Amino acid sequence: MTPQTFEKAEAPVSLDLLAELARDPQLRQEWRGERSPELGKLFDDAFLLIGGLKHASAWEIETLLDELGCHRRSREELESLEAPDLEHCIAFLEWLTDLERETPDVDVTCELLRTASRMYARLRRDVGERESLISCELIVNAPLGQAGDRDLTPLDLIRIGEVGPAFQFAATMAKGKLGDDARQLADENPFSRLSLVHVRPSIMDAILRFDVDSPTLSSERIARLAEHIDGCDACRREYEAHVGPAEPPLQVRCTPLAPLSR
Numbered sequence: 001m002t003p004q005t006f007e008k009a010e011a012p013v014s015l016d017l018l019a020e021l022a023r024d025p026q027l028r029q030e031w032r033g034e035r036s037p038e039l040g041k042l043f044d045d046a047f048l049l050i051g052g053l054k055h056a057s058a059w060e061i062e063t064l065l066d067e068l069g070c071h072r073r074s075r076e077e078l079e080s081l082e083a084p085d086l087e088h089c090i091a092f093l094e095w096l097t098d099l100e101r102e103t104p105d106v107d108v109t110c111e112l113l114r115t116a117s118r119m120y121a122r123l124r125r126d127v128g129e130r131e132s133l134i135s136c137e138l139i140v141n142a143p144l145g146q147a148g149d150r151d152l153t154p155l156d157l158i159r160i161g162e163v164g165p166a167f168q169f170a171a172t173m174a175k176g177k178l179g180d181d182a183r184q185l186a187d188e189n190p191f192s193r194l195s196l197v198h199v200r201p202s203i204m205d206a207i208l209r210f211d212v213d214s215p216t217l218s219s220e221r222i223a224r225l226a227e228h229i230d231g232c233d234a235c236r237r238e239y240e241a242h243v244g245p246a247e248p249p250l251q252v253r254c255t256p257l258a259p260l261s262r
């Protein structure tokens, strides 16, 4: 099972309409001028969240809207944008914002926004608008449920930058066809399901090669990975199988290069 399990994101119409207003200041001003203060306030809240995601991802606005799965809509269609639509957009954008705040760096943020939008789109198709968002929130916070994982959740994997595996695990806990497909795939491929190692081999290798000038991983991500590997039996065993005993602990080795706080 790979992150490519999710097709390109398809935003709901409400987010398409919000995107039209986000990309055109003139249109925004006109639309805003003709709406009630309450609707205007909801729009402002949604617009701020889009600005926050643009800043966090360092993407141009068009790239961000494209990754969120937005399509162009006509001026006339904007007439239909009402409070419940904006409230739904806000809930979705807040979910992304909450996740984004947990990432160790911009690269991971971009991968997160892309993957999370795709999973949300897929769930929407399977289980409907409202249910999909509730599901998304629940499954990224649900324990992975594998022996030895204690309370590790997909969100914990996002914190160490393992976005692909995080959403692969999340998908196996989803309702509807997405969950059924992911569980079937996991059953057919024992390696994806039974692996208790949370850090991909390619990332283990990148840590081994780590030095101050490493272009591959940010120092914050290295620090979080070191902390995880030191504290996780499965990942430490995997690391030691690569290079021998993890002594001194990885955190000690990496700390002078990478402060643990963000």
Ligand SMILES: [Zn+2]
Pocket: 196, 197, 198, 199, 228, 229, 232, 233, 234, 235, 236
């Ligand atoms: Zn681990």
